[in-house]
Amino acid sequence: MGMAASQARFLGLTARKSNTEYEGQQINQQRTTLANQSANYYNQLLGMTVPVPPSVSDYTKTVYSFTDGALENTITSMIAQANGKYTVSYTSSWTNDYAMVSTSPAVYTRVEKTPGEYEYSVGANVLRQLGSVSDYDFSYNVTYTEGGVDKTVVARRDQQGYYTSDEQGTKTYYTPKAGTTPTKAAYVGNDQYLKTLSVEQIENLMKEESLYADKLKEKYGASVDGWMVRYVLNSTTGAWSPYFANKDDLESATYSETGYSQSSISTYTVGSAKETEEIKGVSARVEMDTTGRIINITLNPDDPTKNVTYSVNTSTVTDQAKYDDAMNQYSFDKAEYDKSIQDINSKIEVVQAQDRNLELRLKQLDTEQKAIQTEIDAVEKVIEKNTESTFKTFG
Secondary structure (H helix, E strand, O other): OOHHHHHHHHHHHHHHHHHHHHHHHHHHHHHHHHHHHHHHHHHHHHHOOOOOOOOHHHHEEEEEEEEEOOEEEEEEEEEEOOOOOEEEEEEEEEEEEEEEEEEOOOOOEEEEEEOOEEEEEEOOEEOEEOOOOOHHHEEEEEEEEEOOEEEEEEEEEEOOEEEEEOOOOOEEEEOOOOOOOOEEEEEOOOOOOHHHOOHHHHHHHHHHHHHHHHHHHHHHOOOOOOEEEEEEEOOOOOOEEEEEEEHHHHHHOOEOOOOEEOOOOOEEEEEEEEEEEEEEEEEEEEEEOOOOOEEEEEEOOOOOOOOEEEEOEEEEEEOHHHHHHHHHHHHHHHHHHHHHHHHHHHHHHHHHHHHHHHHHHHHHHHHHHHHHHHHHHHHHHHHHHHHHHHHHHHO
């Protein structure tokens, strides 16, 4: 190999060695970056909070209760006083058999009687305004004078007055005698339930329905257009049950072309419901057993006319609903935690795979660099011999 060729070979090998060294530096820099990423992922793992399942004991408490006839009383708080007595608060609960309760929605139909005025019904039962019966749905005892003689007739009423009609439908109107007021004789309308009642019973029913309206308003809110009612006969018991609907809901519902309701309309009735009342700040004296549990309580101990002693029942109650909510939250948090762990582990695996590839490439560069160095050493020896022989030639 000539001097020039050896020199060119040496320069080429030196350049290749520099390239491998530069590439190795770049790989080490990338591995350092990957190591930092991996450390960050591990720090995220260390910083994560492991979800802890709820304990039933956290949602379990000791409850003291006592009964007073049909009332079930549960003590909610006891504040000790300096005189050895307590200020007690408790809730009383009872079953109200005449409460307003929600029932299954019904399919309502509507028929336009006059422009913009509709009649609503469920099957053959037509709804009417709660607490109201039209005067036109009654017959009346009317006293009138004819030929100087007072007479009484059972008549119907329309916008023109009191009348009777013959088989052909011809109406004869009567003017009530001065100083007399026609009295209702009987209900002659189309309501099947009202037909079973006397006039006095209907008047009492109207008072009862006014109370129904107040209860509906109290529990389900006010109605702009009022409440509607229909009565349904229970064929087994023979009793009639009222069913209520908010007229606002009836008017805002969607109906088919044939008049059937296509949207759900809430329906209510009279039924049994649990009701509660909270009594606060009652003075009390308590008696405890050796374990510290209350066995007796005396309310209003300083008032001889009001003090009453009750036997206290002790029970352990778990708020299952809150425990279930906490368990559901735990299950959700655990699922999120497991997913986060899985996501981070997946990222770490990707980083490790990239690092292994870089490590393999670095080993390849190390092998290549050693081979280049070996070849450089050989070329240097050739150059050295060429230089030595040249100087000897001219020496």
